[in-house]
Amino acid sequence: MSQGQPRRPPPDGGGARPVMYGDVFDVSGELAGQPVAPRDAAKLQSAEEAVLGEAQKGGPAAAMQSAAAINARAGHVGRAQVTGAIADEGVAVAVAETELPGRRVVTESVAGQVVARLATPPRVVATQPSGALDKDAVTIGRALESVAAATAAAAGKPVDQSDAAAIQAAEMLATGRIITVPGGVAAAAQAAADHNAAPAARDEDRIKLRDVLTGARGKLPADKAATREDAERVASAEVRNRPDMATTPGGVADAVTAAARLNQERPT
Secondary structure (H helix, E strand, C coil): CCCCCCCCCCCCCCCCCCCEHHHHCCCCHHHHCCECCHHHHHHHHHHHHHHHCCCCCCCHHHHHHHHHHHHHHCCCCCCCCCCHHHHHHCCCEEEEEEEECCEEEEEEEECCEEEEEEEECCCCCCCCCHHHCCCCCCEHHHHHHHHHHCCCHHHHCECCHHHHHHHHHHHHHHHCCCCCCCCCHHHHHHHHHHHHHCCCCCHHHCCEHHHHHCCHHHHCCCCCECCHHHHHHHHHHHHHCCCCCECCCCCHHHHHHHHHHHHHHCCC
C-alpha cells in the first residue's frame, strides 16, 4: 500500500515553534520532534534526483525544503544545519526503488523511517533513441483511446483530479504546447473532474474516463509516438495528485507506459 502525500507545513512555521518532522510526515519517536533542517532537505532532493532523475514536484523533498525554509527564516535552524536524529543515523536519507510484477515501487525514508512510498508502472527500458521511433509507433493519443476501449475497471472510473492531471500532461506532450487546448481532451478531463467533485453529483451522473477519452485523437491538434520520457512525466503527474501516490491500474499512466514499451520493443 502506498504511503500518502506529505502534509503541508504551516505557512508561518506555527509561530514560535519550528516546523517539526511530525508536522510534515507520519513519523514517530525522536525524529517526530526534530525541526526540519536545510541540509536534510538538500540530501533528500539529491537522493530523489539520483534515483528518479529529478526531484518530485510536491514530493517529500519539496515538503522538506518548504519546512526548512520556514525554520531558517525564523531562526529556528541554521542554513547548514543537519537534524540530530539524521546525523546520528549515518545514512541520513534514502530513496530506493523495487521492481514488482506490473509495478515499480519507490520508497523514501528519513532516519530509517518511511516518509513516502509511491507506485508507478515499471520503467520503460530505452533500446533505441526516442527520435528513432518509426511512423507506425503507438501514439499518445492512441494510448489515451485504449483506456476508453478497455474492459478494465479504469474505463468506468469517474474522472478525478489525478486523471485530469495525467491527461493534461499527455496532451501537452502529444501537442508540444504548454497550455491546455481549448475544447481538447485535457479541458474535457478537467471539467469532468470538477463536475465529479461537486458534493451534489450522484454516482450515476459522474463522468467516466471512457466518456472523456473516447475519440481522444480527434481532440488533439497534434500527436506523437509515446516515449519513455513521456511515460515517466505522465505517471509523475498522476501520482502527485493521488493521496496514495499510486497510479490507477489500467489508467492513463499505465496506458502511456504500455505504448512506450511497445514502441521500444518494436523490431527495427
